[in-house]
Amino acid sequence: MKKDKINSNEVASLAGVSRSTVSRVINNYSNVPPKTREKVMKAIKELNYYPNVSAQMLAGKNSRTIGLFIITSAAVDVLTNMMIASVMETASDMNYYVLTYIIRDINDENTQHNVREMFHQRRIDGGIFIALKRDEPFINELVAAGFVIGVFDQERNEKRLANHIPAKLNNDSGIKQAIAYLIGLGHTKIGIVNGDLNRLSGLQRYEGFQSAMGQHGLEVNQSWVLASDFNEDAGYEAMDSFLQGAKELPTAWIAANDSEAFGVIRALHKHGLHVPEHMSVIGFDDHLLSERFHPPLTTIRVDFKHLFTELMQLVIKQIEEPTQQLQEATCDSTLIIRASCRRLD
Secondary structure (H helix, E strand, O other): OOHHHOOHHHHHHHHOOOHHHHHHHHOOOOOOOHHHHHHHHHHHHHHOOOOOHHHHHHOOOOOOEEEEEEEHHHHOOHHHHHHHHHHHHHHHHOOOEEEEEEEOOOOOHHHHHHHHHHHHOOOOOEEEEEOOOOOOHHHHHHHHOOOEEEEEOOOOOOOOOOOEEEEEEOHHHHHHHHHHHHHHOOOOOEEEEOOOOOOHHHHHHHHHHHHHHHHOOOOOOHHHEEOOOOOHHHHHHHHHHHHHHOOOOOOEEEEOOHHHHHHHHHHHHHOOOOOOOOOEEEOOEOOOOHHHOOOOOEEEEEOHHHHHHHHHHHHHHHHHOOOOOOOOEEEOEEEEOOOOOOOOO
């Protein structure tokens, strides 16, 4: 008999028990005698039987699947691929599956319908979202409906519910370390290439830059504050455009992340400015390629593997053991000194 024809009746017959006993074993009820459980499990293995997942969900059981939703702007980034790997590895360790879904426009009605459908049809038990803006009404809607939602790069607020689990970086500490390091090398003319200010890390890194400069008694030159986004092409375009009309240059730049820093350095080279001989550059995140870049990039390291492991663990724990306690995943940042910054004479 083909395995897709096997049902719990055959398992019950082979094990010499009732169908309801098979159901209790499959659903891990505690009121099944060990010897009976052993007989049923032996029959399941012999028949190569797999319970019907749809039927289990109709009976109120979890799908043991987490939805991983990635906004398009982050989908092609090497760093995001590492985040995805961390989520999938942790899910596997906890006997969960991951359903990955790329969101091209989170405000698109069809996209929102598809995502809602996954939750309401209980194809997934919870979701993790990457690369959202600081506040997304659609996510707030899912949270209000009672679904467990983990969100990277958001922070808790006074109205947040326990099923909304944010994961955030210590952006302020990272930027302060970068500024202190540059000042220690003699730099006082420091510019910043911002990330997307609609995202939490983009805003916090810029606010941290302003605060740190002020704490050291340095003025922020607004002409050295460049609008950009968290990717290499945006960093290149921002710096290239700036250099075409710049009258005065800083001696150092802080990029909102390493991908941007790669683009910044390419643009500097295009205009005959070499790093670190003519200009110092420091990044943020410690991209997988930063150590191999030319020159090797000084940056602020973030342990994304730890962060996403903790986020997945918190999401699954909230699914399996709901609590009203507010929780969040966090990780610190560390300065990594390489060769892209130099001491001024």
